[in-house]
Amino acid sequence: MSIRRAAVLGAGSWGTVFAKLLADAGTPEVTVWARRPDVAEAIRERHVNPDYLPNTWLPPAVTATGDAAEAIDGADLVVLAVPSQTLRDNLGAWAGTIGSDATLVSLMKGIELGTLKRMSEVIVDSAGVEPDRIAVVTGPNLAPEIAAEQPAATVVACTDIRRAELVQRAISTRYLRPYTNDDVIGCELGGAVKNAIALAYGMASALGFGDNTRATLITRGLAETTRLGGALGANLMTFAGLAGLGDLVATCSSPLSRNRTFGEHLGRGETLEQAQAATRQTAEGVKSCLSIRDLAHSVGVEMPITEQVELVCHEGVDPLKALAALMARETKPERPGVPSTGEHQ
Ligand SMILES: NC(=O)C1=CN([C@@H]2O[C@H](COP(=O)(O)OP(=O)(O)OC[C@H]3O[C@@H](n4cnc5c(N)ncnc54)[C@H](OP(=O)(O)O)[C@@H]3O)[C@@H](O)[C@H]2O)C=CC1
Numbered sequence: 001m002s003i004r005r006a007a008v009l010g011a012g013s014w015g016t017v018f019a020k021l022l023a024d025a026g027t028p029e030v031t032v033w034a035r036r037p038d039v040a041e042a043i044r045e046r047h048v049n050p051d052y053l054p055n056t057w058l059p060p061a062v063t064a065t066g067d068a069a070e071a072i073d074g075a076d077l078v079v080l081a082v083p084s085q086t087l088r089d090n091l092g093a094w095a096g097t098i099g100s101d102a103t104l105v106s107l108m109k110g111i112e113l114g115t116l117k118r119m120s121e122v123i124v125d126s127a128g129v130e131p132d133r134i135a136v137v138t139g140p141n142l143a144p145e146i147a148a149e150q151p152a153a154t155v156v157a158c159t160d161i162r163r164a165e166l167v168q169r170a171i172s173t174r175y176l177r178p179y180t181n182d183d184v185i186g187c188e189l190g191g192a193v194k195n196a197i198a199l200a201y202g203m204a205s206a207l208g209f210g211d212n213t214r215a216t217l218i219t220r221g222l223a224e225t226t227r228l229g230g231a232l233g234a235n236l237m238t239f240a241g242l243a244g245l246g247d248l249v250a251t252c253s254s255p256l257s258r259n260r261t262f263g264e265h266l267g268r269g270e271t272l273e274q275a276q277a278a279t280r281q282t283a284e285g286v287k288s289c290l291s292i293r294d295l296a297h298s299v300g301v302e303m304p305i306t307e308q309v310e311l312v313c314h315e316g317v318d319p320l321k322a323l324a325a326l327m328a329r330e331t332k333p334e335r336p337g338v339p340s341t342g343e344h345q
């Protein structure tokens with residue numbers, strides 16, 4: 001079985017590249033929904049998204065519309081590529097038009113404010129679909145690099161292996177190698193938390209700190225992500241994979257990352273508003289650091305880096321003070337609960 005018609009709802013960087021990917025992998029009809037009619041027209045008429053990917057030519061199978069119902073009509077794959085915090089409202093308006101056996105794909109990397117839900121949970125709520133119809137695609141996938149067809153890998157996470165393999169086939173190309181994974185919780189947490197850690201990494205870079213600081217943030221960032229995952233029922237091995245370490249390293253180390261770039265602005269002493277004005281695209285970690293912190297508190301997990309990122313973003317704390325607070329924390333074993341001497345051997 002293969003996908004005949006796909007809808008991609010959201011015409012930003014990743015939504016647009018994902019439409020190209022589906023077409024390159026053989027989907028005959030891919031319709032992008034853009035909320036601005038001029039963007040839809042440019043994709044439809046000129047095969048380019050001038051705002052987000054001006055130098056990427058989109059294949060003939062990709063078309064676009066400003067009418068979401070038209071995009072969704074008859075689609076057996078519905079891809080969601082809007083900002084995490086608007087998903088609930090967007091999908092609420094579209095849900096009635098989605099086919100009863102269509103597979104939904106979530107590209108979002110965030111945790112909803114207020115409800116503290118992962119994106120697949122928001123989709124279940126607002127579209128009223130069963131969780132096993134939702135596949136999460138996540139991994140080290142900076143949109144401009146995938147647009148340029150640079151080789152990479154990704155993960156398709158779904159509790160229904162048949163649907164996971166369907167999506168895997170639908171995005172398998174010579175430049176992207178998808179793996180399946182049944183750990184939806186771990187894959188979504190990896191994608192959401194790495195954005196908060198990349199904000200910290202960007203701040204540290206702008207403050208002039210070198211590779212020891214950066215490696216420490218990545219490693220301890222992964223440790224707190226894994227702690228949260230453990231408390232929420234994820235498979236801990238997921239965090240050593242593409243959706244965990246892979247995405248964390250790519251996002252922290254790339255100047256293409258919007259989250260890292262946003263962190264650099266904060267590290268240079270800009271306010272949240274100044275950083276927002278300087279960066280136009282979605283930096284999910286800015287809002288999700290609040291919901292991730294609250295989610296962690298709700299299950300009694302400490303996430304010190306995420307907490308300090310939240311204080312810098314939303315309480316105006318100086319990034320240097322945030323760093324000092326992290327360094328002044330009580331000393332402890334690297335892996336709490338594991339003896340630091342050889343007594344267990
Ligand atoms: N870019 C990347 O490299 C990757 C991104 N992701 C994730 O994919 C998701 C989407 O990101 P991405 O495509 O990059 O984001 P962008 O910021 O590039 O684009 C966001 C898109 O959503 C639209 N949008 C903005 N606000 C609303 C709203 N209120 N209602 C409906 N649509 C809206 C924008 O329209 P308009 O242009 O009119 O503002 C635009 O089409 C995010 O969760 C991100 O973390 C995942 C992997 C890679």
Ligand SMILES: O=C(CO)COP(=O)(O)O
Binds near residue numbers: 140198250282
């Ligand atoms: O998720 C991404 C890469 O996998 C994109 O990261 P940014 O949203 O920080 O650009």
